[in-house]
Amino acid sequence: MTATTENGSIAWKYATEGFGIENLPYASFAPAGQEARLGVRIGNSVLDVPAAVNADAAASSALRAAVAGPNLDALLAAGRPVWEELRARLTALIGSAAAAAALEENLHDVDAVRLQLPFTVADYVDFYASENHASNVGRIFRPDQAALTPNWKHLPIGYHGRAGTIVPSGTDIPRPKGLRPEPDGVPTFGPSRRLDIEAEVGFVIGAGVPEGEVKLADAGDHIFGLVLVNDWSARDIQAYEYVPLGPFLGKSFATSVSLWVVPVQALDAARVTPPARTKPLAGYLDDSNAEPWGFDIALEVVLDGQTVSRPPVAGMYWTAAQMLAHMTVNGAGLRSGDFFASGTVSGTEKNQRGSFLELSWSGKEPLKLDSGREMSFLEDGNTVGIRGTAPGPGGTRINFGEVAGRIRPAR
CATH class of the missing domain: 2.30.30.230 (Fumarylacetoacetase, N-terminal domain)
Structure with missing residues (x-):
């Protein structure tokens, strides 16, 4: 109660x-x-x-x-x-x-x-704000190099996604097709063999700014509310296409969002200070004296009824206010209905990783399920739900509901 x-x-x-x-x-x-x-x-x-x-x-x-x-x-x-x-x-x-x-x-x-869908999506930007996730991906794909790229702690990395492929929770997700890398260097075309989730939090924008540049202190005038996000990802298609311009077909086929938008005003008790900054920040990103824009949201990833991960949002390195400030600092306009997401949320422990890429360490350490089966990436028929809760005032809880989707065979 x-x-x-x-x-x-x-x-x-x-x-x-x-x-x-x-x-x-x-x-x-x-x-x-x-x-x-x-x-x-x-x-x-x-x-x-x-x-x-x-x-x-x-x-x-x-x-x-x-x-x-x-x-x-x-x-x-x-x-x-x-x-x-x-x-x-x-x-x-x-x-x-x-x-x-x-x-x-x-x-x-x-x-x-x-x-x-609770609002009409204008533009969509996806970020890469979890240090743990970015470090894990770096270790998986670049084992002989530094886990983080040199720019990662200087700016919130993001890419511009496709607003038209954001779908409401409960929408079935057909397995995407594309060019897949092969050992001999010649790609093949077909359904993704490494279909994945990305457990994220999304931010819904209102009160547009046609000339852009939203300062950290003004984030509350524009970030209306939060939703849960599953930014489905075809890791094999993405791996082949992303150099040099970044994600495209491997990410743009579907992004699911939860149906309930929790207003920022409901989350005062969930605000937390982000992790200590280990690199000096440019002035427009320096939040050392700013209102905290981290949120203590506990996520839960559920695969076919079994909880397989509990990613903690509180540890995200980059905050929503910093993402918004960076997104607009070059003068890019902001419109009501714009939407941006945090990127995959992962914690320090294995059972806190927000993608199957990390949970299975790119297939090298398959996830063991309660049924006795092992899996690395999503199979046709799998249903994935991501749930979230946060502290409310007086010891209460704030429930975000769930974002869920079922994988269908490729069309």
Whole structure:
């Protein structure tokens, strides 16, 4: 249960652990036979946000307009003051006994509605922010060289992905095809033999800046909320294509995101200071005196019902604010609906690695499953889920839900 006291409010009546009044994540949902609209979760129910706001005499006209659409798009564009007004109004209503009867008329069972992609993705950037992951990959692919490239601790490395291949949790993933390296040096074309996951956290952007350059101190004006991400990866296709311009077909076939967007305002208790910097940083990335933008999120990777890894987000070297500052420092514009992801999250221990590339050490140390089978990379029919939770106020927990997908044979 949550820290909410017994007062007859829907927070008290409906809240469950992880989905209490402390969280209130957003989604785009459609009741049976109806159009999609913006919803907020309390326990195992979804509250119709436009209906709740329109019945609230204290809601501003700007707020009413921001929640009128089928998803988060208008709210993202409305900016931080409106985000904060909406959360304040929803928290007050959901925690009020007097409002309970009216709100209950607009509650829907979460299992009885259709959830869809919660926002329209404008642009997508994927980063490489975990030192443990980057070091593991370096040791696997460049065993005779330094694990980290010389630039890694000077800037958050990233690449521009394809927004059109971001899909909602629950979408099946066909095995991608492409050119695969072979021992004789002549590539073959066919389905990926080394299909992988990447357990990540994603950041949803609002309040665009057409001329770019978002400073660390202004990150909170633009980072609206967080989701869980599985940035599926075809390691063999990627290995052959990535020199000299980086990932392309090996990464662009699908990126799955969770259906609930946890607002940044729900994560104050989860903020942590990032690891100590071991190289001097350029001024625009220097966060030594800045608000901490690390998050103590515990991830769990589940393969066909078995937990195989628990990556800790708290140890990420580069923070969301630094990623955003770097993404825009060259003047690149920022739009509402832009989205960026952390890159694979891996901890220091083997059971904290966020990809099968690392868990199996590129196939040299296959993962032993509870069934007795061994595996290195994903097989057709496998289902992978990534779950996440974080500390909330007063000893509560914040639940991110799950991002899941099942591997289908190549088309």
